[in-house]
Amino acid sequence: MSKKAPRAALKLHMKKNTNIRIGKNADLMAQLNLLVVLHRLAEESRVKAFEEKSATIKVHHVRAVAKKMLKSTRG
């Protein structure tokens, strides 16, 4: 959990297509956001995996959840 967050990569992502600038600690927020989203994604996929009675999370579990997730975290 307390791993070094790739701030640079995040920043890169956020500035991919636009020339907009990123605030000072905004990438930290992006990190936070990413974590939260990832967390939610993992939760959902775990639940999905349970549904299929598999202890491990498989790819299809995640995929199935992903679309719903993207829709929900649209903002």
Next chain:
Amino acid sequence: MDSTEDDISARVLLRRVLHTELPRSPVTSSATNVRRSMRLKNTPGLESPGSALRHRLKKKLHESASLSPLPSPKRPRSMVPNTNPPVTVPSPVYDEDMTTRGLLRGIIQMETEASLLMSGQPALQASEPNPAEASVSSAGERTEGLSGVELSDLTLNTEPLTHVVRGLSRRRPQRAFSASAFEKQLDQLPEDVSHVSHKGDISEEKADASQDLDWSSGSKSGLNLTLKTPFVEKRIERVGLQRKVSNRRLPSVDAFDEAVQRCLEQGPNQDHSLFQDGKTLEDSSWQKFTLCLNDVTELYVQPKKDDTAGPSAEMERDAEYEREYELERASEIPDSVPLIQEGKDHELESQDDDEEDVVPSSQENMFLSPEDDIVLAPTQAMTESLPESRDVELQDREFVEEVEIGNVVEIEDQKVVEIEDDSIEDENVVEDEVEEVQDENVEEIEDEEVVEAEHRTENPDTSQYLERITRRAHRSEGGGSVLGIPAATRVTKSFGAGLNPREKDLLDFIDGNRDLQDFSDEEREPPGSPEFPQLHPAAELSTPEQRSQQHEASLAEEDVPEFEEDDDAPEELNQSEEEEELMDSGSASQSPELAQEEEEEEDDDDDALSAELSVKTPAFVRQKRVFTSSIEQAMPTALKEVNAGPAPQVAKRAPRQKRQTGVDVLPKSYVMSMFKHFAKTRVASDIYPAINEILKKYFERLADDLEAYSTHAKRKTIEVEDFELLMRRQGFVTDSTPVNILIEKYLPLEYRKLLIPVATSGNKVIPKQRR
């Protein structure tokens, strides 16, 4: 007596009285007092010099007064009592002395004595009471009566004074000695402590001792002039102040070179970890190889240069070098070096030739100190200019030469050396072409000639330089060697190339250098191999024998990628063989061989170009060569890719190029760890790509949203508040779960601090809140 009874005059009466009373010592307070005082004074020790003197004087007076000299004047005390009774006659005298007249006389006398003897000090008195008394007594003997006394007094005064003075004279210097000696003794605790403490009594002894001390300690006192240096004294005392020659052991030149090499390599190797191993190996080998003549200064320069030349610099230089090379070869050496380096770093940047050059140069640069870079630069240039010319022969030769000569930090030297080496090698080589090529190169390049002349002299330097270059070449080759060609082989190839196309030259050079290096360096493994991780296997085979084999193999391999001409392979092989054979100095043979091969290969290459190339920088060539060789091995058609990075560089570049198209989302390790943590159950490892895709889409959307928020706020930068709004809209943050909670929950401490304002003492809030 007069008959007149009646007319007894007073005088007569007085006379009678005197006569009658004479025998009796009149009891006078003064007399008694004197006696008492005498006793009192005499009993105790010398109360004071003045008093002692007075006593002495009085004794003398008594003695002188009495016709019979008093025995044993040594005992003033004893004498005093003795003198008292017998001095009935003189008692009156004494009494008289005690009387006003006597007192006056005594005072006069004593004052003089005292004054004279005051400086004498009690020590003197103590030490010379006897002699003084003796003198006094003697003086007293001589004198008779008051007059005699007076005279005696004078004499007494004088004699004892003289004695005293003498004593003083003796004492004073002694005292001085003692003082100085005492000081010295104080300083020198162990010595002469016993005597120093004593004063006047032992003045003589002290004097001697002090003198001794002085002598031993370098006599501070002026009296004792010794030649001893004060250091003797200080030696014991203050060790820290001693002038000690630092026991630094001068590092041997070789050792120093090694160290420098290592440092250099480590510096530029930051980016290319792969090279490090090779570099270090090479360095060590280099070190051993390098002749003792290597300039130490150069070594110094190298580290600096290396430090300054970072990978970025390399990259920049490489690019520059590549462009410039075609224009100017010789002058580009310095540029080439950076170019070479750059080339290494950027596969794509360089053209086919450039890449090769770049790769080898960069690689080489990485290893070599700035000098190396410089050397490489020309090679790069050379290689660039001769894309087709794979004959790195010259270059290789140069490298080899350099290797032989030693690591010459300066590129120029390298070039020159290389040229010389090549020329030398060429000479050795039977092939005329090679020689011609070399000669041409030599001719074209003025430096070469100079180098030749200097070659011998600069052997150590150049060798070092060469070593460096070769190392670079190897390194660059290493990239190429990833393809499997041992560095050595490449080197040989490079040698063969000689004046041939730059690439060839580079490769050959690199290979040749390597070979040369190997040859020259007993222990050196193919520079390329150690340099390039790819070449490692090759490097391992670094024995000269293996090298030769490798050369052949590498040549073959290198030739393939480097020289799309098939001739190269056999040529190179031959070259390698030839090189080995011909390597008189190790490198020389290689170079000619390579040169030969390269020459043959250099059908298309211009001699001038090749010459220039070879002359310029072996490293440059090497890089090219390595690059080409690597390319040949890995991708016969894709020279560019090879150029991307010989050895490790190549390896890096190749994947880098491919990967560039791909999007690097977040690092896999990070993502997977996070996911696994959150999932709390086992997670399939192949999930990562899926997650990647999801995240990619998410990020895109995220960026758009945030941009919209900022624009809405009429801002041009995405701020934290934008994110807060986003999270709220996403549903992560509600009225009940403030953002800060989330922050604390997820982010590590450092980040938390940055986001959440914390109040600290002094009415400060961290981070600063700007309102």
